[in-house]
Amino acid sequence: MDRQQEPRNASQPAGLRVDSMHHRMRRWQDRIGQAIMGALAWSLLGLLLAIGGVLLLRALPILERASVPELLFSTTWQPMRGLFGMAPFIVGTIAVTLVAMLVAVPLAILSGIYLAEYMTSRARLFFKPVTDLLAGIPPVVYGLWGVLVVVPFVRNELAPWADRNLAAYCSCFANTNPSGYSIAAAGLVLSLMVYPIIVTITEEVLRAVPRELREALFALGATRWEVTKVTLLRAGLPGVVAAVVLGFSRAFGETLAVLMVVGNVPRMPGSIFDGSYTLAALIANNYGEMMSVPLYESALMGAGLVLLLVVVSFNLGAWLFLTRRLKRGGEA
Amino acid sequence: MRRKQWRKLEEGCFIWLMRLALLIAVVGLGSILFTITSRGWAALSWEMVSQPPSAGFYLGGGGGILHALLGSLYLATGATLLALLIAVPVVLYINTYGRGSKTAEMVRLVLNILWGMPSIVFGVFILGLLLALGLRTSLLAGTIALALVIVPILARTFDEVVRLVPHELSETTLALGTTRLELSIMLLRQTMPGLLAGLFLAFERALGDGAAVLFTAGFTSSMPSSLFQPVASLPLVIFFQLATPFPEVQARAYAAALILTAIVLTFGMLGYFFLHHVGKHVIR
Numbered sequence: 001m002d003r004q005q006e007p008r009n010a011s012q013p014a015g016l017r018v019d020s021m022h023h024r025m026r027r028w029q030d031r032i033g034q035a036i037m038g039a040l041a042w043s044l045l046g047l048l049l050a051i052g053g054v055l056l057l058r059a060l061p062i063l064e065r066a067s068v069p070e071l072l073f074s075t076t077w078q079p080m081r082g083l084f085g086m087a088p089f090i091v092g093t094i095a096v097t098l099v100a101m102l103v104a105v106p107l108a109i110l111s112g113i114y115l116a117e118y119m120t121s122r123a124r125l126f127f128k129p130v131t132d133l134l135a136g137i138p139p140v141v142y143g144l145w146g147v148l149v150v151v152p153f154v155r156n157e158l159a160p161w162a163d164r165n166l167a168a169y170c171s172c173f174a175n176t177n178p179s180g181y182s183i184a185a186a187g188l189v190l191s192l193m194v195y196p197i198i199v200t201i202t203e204e205v206l207r208a209v210p211r212e213l214r215e216a217l218f219a220l221g222a223t224r225w226e227v228t229k230v231t232l233l234r235a236g237l238p239g240v241v242a243a244v245v246l247g248f249s250r251a252f253g254e255t256l257a258v259l260m261v262v263g264n265v266p267r268m269p270g271s272i273f274d275g276s277y278t279l280a281a282l283i284a285n286n287y288g289e290m291m292s293v294p295l296y297e298s299a300l301m302g303a304g305l306v307l308l309l310v311v312v313s314f315n316l317g318a319w320l321f322l323t324r325r326l327k328r329g330g331e332a
Numbered sequence: 333m334r335r336k337q338w339r340k341l342e343e344g345c346f347i348w349l350m351r352l353a354l355l356i357a358v359v360g361l362g363s364i365l366f367t368i369t370s371r372g373w374a375a376l377s378w379e380m381v382s383q384p385p386s387a388g389f390y391l392g393g394g395g396g397i398l399h400a401l402l403g404s405l406y407l408a409t410g411a412t413l414l415a416l417l418i419a420v421p422v423v424l425y426i427n428t429y430g431r432g433s434k435t436a437e438m439v440r441l442v443l444n445i446l447w448g449m450p451s452i453v454f455g456v457f458i459l460g461l462l463l464a465l466g467l468r469t470s471l472l473a474g475t476i477a478l479a480l481v482i483v484p485i486l487a488r489t490f491d492e493v494v495r496l497v498p499h500e501l502s503e504t505t506l507a508l509g510t511t512r513l514e515l516s517i518m519l520l521r522q523t524m525p526g527l528l529a530g531l532f533l534a535f536e537r538a539l540g541d542g543a544a545v546l547f548t549a550g551f552t553s554s555m556p557s558s559l560f561q562p563v564a565s566l567p568l569v570i571f572f573q574l575a576t577p578f579p580e581v582q583a584r585a586y587a588a589a590l591i592l593t594a595i596v597l598t599f600g601m602l603g604y605f606f607l608h609h610v611g612k613h614v615i616r
Contacts (some may be wrong), residue, residue: 013556026513026514027511029511029513030512030513030514033512033513033516034425034429034512034513035471036421036432037421037424037429037516038424038425038429038435040418040421040422040425041421041430041435041439042435043418044418044422044439044442044443044446044483045438045439045442047446048442048445048446049479050457051449051453051454051457054457054460054461054464055450055453055456055457055460057460057464058460058463081488106353107353107356107357108353110346110350110351111341111351111354111357113350114350114351114353114354118350120349123404125357127354130354130357130358130361131357132356132366132600132604133361133597133600134360134361136536136540136596136597136600137364137593137596138539138541138542138592138593138596139540139541139542139567139599140540140567140569140571140589140592141364141368141540141589141592141593142364143571144367144368144570144574144585144586144589145363145364145367145368147574147580148367148371149364149367165441176403176551181549190543191440192357192360192364194361195357199357202566205460208571223339223340224343225342225343225345225346225347226339226343242444246444246447246448248448249447249448249449249450250448250450252450253449253451253452253453254450255448255450255451255543255546255616256450256542256543256567256571260571260574263401269538278405280450280452280543283452283456284452284543284546287546297463300456301456301460304452304453304456307452307453308453310447311445311448311449311450311453312445314448315441315444315445315448316441316445318442319444325345327380332443
């Protein structure tokens, strides 16, 4: 930068003078580039705030009519009578997400470990596309598969089996619904959608573990499984937490696939084989009719706001947890 | 000695569990592909992809889904280009000007949050804007909503590739007296294959996402004509056809799903190819 301020010599050759013009232009380009790119970077934060702001503004009419606890915890959803209790949808969303995560997380972490640690590179060439393909299939196709395969499977196999063997221990496994369109079906479809996300990140995390750490453990006589356990729990934990949070967000807000298999019953579920309804499905399903009923649109925007807040707070929570861990010096 | 046997046993059990987990995923994928292909193939015809729907299409009338096919391609192409214009400068910024700064950390956090944001939230956000401005659903609104969905996908993929560029290379470039803008251009060249792969990934996601376009691009039975008119898209065509009670219309939904899956997976493979086999300007 100081180059420009050097005293200019009259006997400087012409070429150099052109060069300094060139320099000045490049510096301006650099500054303009910095301004534009920096503005775009900050605009992402602006976008996040704008989404929250617009949803909040559109949801205001209903927030003025009913209190927040009433909206969140009331179980009566009767838009025609002006009652917008979202508890059935919130519970339905949580239940579906929980089933999906309980199925997907163990399967995905085990698969990720196998891909990273045990598989020969030739076999991985065959298996890697499996996760890539699963990640690429569109949600609506998952929904279609859910309707054609998972729902009949739940109706004919899973629900009767659980009713016979597990319902005695917990009524949440009772076979209450002859259709098969249920929390269980939605959870199973979602688990396969979330699976590739968690597998990919787990595998990357394990591969990124420093070789020395691993060799040191082998030198102590650990089996490969013990090495994996230690590296995954110590060095890999942040990555795995990130993967699970991402999978959770995806499952929590998935719309079309869930909408097609969850049954869309606005009632508090008592069993995982009950039909249910999720927040995202609620928004998507009532798009057509919401103009005719007063406050309906506002309620749907409120549902969108709930989705946004849950996803943001989950991600912020994970971020705080991870940075705190890092500040403590990590454990690896 | 017994302790050693126990440890071997534990490892053996988990190896079988891991194999089982992989097997379940393979069976799941196989089941999806088999179901879509076997059901869709029967209903697939040239008429489906070459004609717009005629009257009474959703009651079993003739015609095809050309309007949705084109609509989806327009939406996804526009969204990908728009996302490219936002994501690339942002990623280059946090790796050059803002490298290691609080801003970069904030941008990465926001990108993570946006990545996990359900696409329906973006759809509802754009819908809220449309309602506030008194506008109708349109190709343009759908494109913007989809762009918001894929900006974080594109940015995160690209950021990962840019971060892989050895820092020595950046230092060497700066030592030659370049500005940081010129450094960004160097990084862009160096990561071109990764960027292309990210573009295909983003395009693939934009094609398949139905939730974001549900309220924003609208739905219609006519061919896409203008940026300010509603357009149909493949995911929604599948969704609405499946919701009808007529078996022949549902069969067409299966065929449409087969077409969508085939397109999406083709682009996925192209992305894979670009990531691993293209790179003329890459210094290795």
